[in-house]
Amino acid sequence: MAAYDESYVHFQRLTASGRFSVAWWSARFYARLVKRYVKKGRLLELGCAFGQILALLANEFEVHGLDISEYAIGVAKQNVPDARLNVGDASALSGYPACSFDVVLAKHVLEHLTDPGGALRECARVLRPGGVLVYGTPNADSPLRRWKGQKWIGVIDPTHVSVLPPQEWLRLTAMAGLRVAKAFCDGFWDVPYLPVLPAALQLPLFAGPAALQVLSGVPFIPIPFGESLIVIARKEPA
Secondary structure: OOOOHHHHHHHHHEEEEHOOOHHHHHHHHHHEEEHOOOOOEEEEEEOOOOOOHHHHHHEEEEEEEOOOOOOHHHHHHHHHHOOOOEEEOOOHHHHHOOOEEEEEEEEEOOHHOHHHHHHHHHHHHHEEEEEEEEEEOOOOOOOOHHHHHHHHOOOOOOOOOOOOOHHHHHHHHHHHOOEEEEEEEEEEEOOOOOOOOOHHHHHHHHHHHHHHHHHOOOOOOOOOOOOOEEEEEEEOOO
């Protein structure tokens, strides 16, 4: 728990602040992904942080959020007053009844867990038949990972304890009883990649597809061409 204390989460809040920031566009993209697959219902976000995505979905969904940080939940309550929010880690999913949500969202949460397969099984358990899981996690097979070395987005955070290749994530998803409807990547946006070229010039060079995907809301970047893997999976009807 100490790794996610107020100082850690407050730093994340500062780096994520601001309309039209990278974090704002990312939240908007994930919200559009959810609405692409499910139009309304009950939604649970695992690792909801400050509630940015929940705020974008609150008009269409009854939104619930779970986060390990009490500080983050306090901020989320201000951002999404009508959300039902709780403090807890992934094990707290056991407190939710089976088949109680139409959507479960986990944006960059699973890599923080020592047992991501168990968390995926719990996500499947709380989903209703036909419900959808949306998650994003670092892509261990990113072809530009070696260019970044220890500064790569997937390993620079010491709390990332489960950075796995895409095929392993897809295997764990299937083992949880979920059918993968779509799996894709987010493009190359973690500039700089090249030591001799300013980051401002590298961004348009590398991030064009990522920007187009985010702006259009249409997932089209194939595995493995990105820093993160994004998966949409559905719980099959019994």
